[in-house]
Amino acid sequence: MTGAAATPHRCVVCGSGESETIWSVARTPMHAVRPAGMADIASGFGQLDIVACSSCGHLSNRAFDTDAADELYGALVLTNEPVSPGMIAAVDETAALIMRHLKHVPAVLEVGGGGGALSLALARRSAHVDLVEPSRALRPERFAGTGVTLHRAMFPVPALKGRRFDAVVCRQVIEHVPEPAPFLAALRASLADDGIAYLEMPSADDILRRHSIVDFHYPHVHYYRRTEMELLLARAGFALAEVFDIKQGHDMGFLLRAAKTLAHEAPVSTGFLPSEFAAALAKRRSRAAQRLAEISGPIALYGANAYAQALLGLYQQSTPFAAVFDDTASYAGRCVYGPAGEITIEPPSAERLAGMAAVVIAAYLHDAEIARKIAAMGFGGPVYTLRAPAPDGPGRIASLFDP
DSSP states (O other): OOSOOOBOOSOTTTOOOOEEEEEEEEEEESOSSEETTOSOTTOSEEEEEEEEETTTOOEEETBOOGGGHHHHHTOSSOOOOOOSHHHHHHHHHHHHHHHTTSOSSOEEEEESOTTSHHHHHHHHTTOEEEEEOOOTTOOGGGGTTTTEEEEOSOSSOGGGTTOOEEEEEEESOGGGOSOHHHHHHHHHHTEEEEEEEEEEEEOHHHHHHHTOGGGOOTTOOEEOOHHHHHHHHHHTTEEEEEEEEETTTTEEEEEEEEOSSOOOOOOOOOOSOHHHHHHHHHHHHHHHHHHHHHOOSOEEEEOOSHHHHHHHHHHTTTSOEEEEEOOOGGGTTEEEEETTEEEEEEOOOHHHHHTOSEEEESOGGGHHHHHHHHHHTTOOSOEEESOSSOOOSTTOOEETTOO
16 A cells, blocks of 8 residues: 555644645555565555644644554554563553552453553453454453453444443553544543543654654654643543653653543644754654665664664665564564565574674664673674664664764
8 A cells, every 4th residue: 555545634633734744755664564475565555744733733644544544453463562571571560550549459441452461460460451452463362361351443342332440541552543532532431430541652752852763653643742642631531640751751651530620721832843853854864874875784673663664664775684683472474574575573593693784773762682682692793773862871872863
């Protein structure tokens, strides 16, 4: 699929119909991971036309194809499953945070739970969990005897209509939803009056601060700043209890309660100049192209994820990416892909690393841990991260986007 129905034309935050393109990619992968050897390898591409609302500055992908959303989110491969100690610990910490605010044996609804790691962690803490997840890769038998009931469907689910839950959890989902207002209203309708909700999402404030071009990838329709999300939550009938910076500000989490009255809407300002932001992104794009061109020999990506997906859409036709390493066991027989074709995902090994001229860590939120791992495997070549900019300090990993 190329070209797309141009949506949204109307800003979901302020309602304006005027916007300015600040980032575009004509042909980008729609999926971070897919089964290898698909019959029609030319399919699975979309377009990025990231625009800033001329009135409030909200960022969104105007080229997102809403008609294909159900198929996109019902994908055959589960991604972002926790595999590293840090990822597993983060899931457990989130489960503990939610359970601290709940009564004994609460009823929990998780919407868009991916592989179900958080739902299972909550169930281990004596919660009864209804998990709503559209991916066809998720099987009910995974949750047999766990206290988790799977609803393999898009939200809202007719079978849950009228039910109220002690906690409603929705992580890394709202950025995928073309029309957030009815979605948030459905979440609020599922929440008991004395319950809590926990929503988590990427932070557009972080993208604006770091000028991160790989954080623009196809499945994300919207990129929310904190002020914008607070406004949308207030409109939906949520009251803000606490806000969390997650992954050093890359993501943001909102602990919410049911609002007794509708909050007053504060105006949302742009906070940045779209033309200057667009120019900064273009510089990042050129720097990475130059650095990749300077590498003589095959390049490996580490991390089959959305950031690798974005990178392949930008550079695969001009760069010899020869391997993609990932620690997710379920990715066996899967691949990443871009305009120049597929690359099979494989576990890292000293033998395969030895044949690489450089490694680019796409899983940049875990770059220090991955860099130590490949060094222990004997790789002594250059290692780059997609984190932009790379933080200073001992063991600093160069960013692909550094000048």
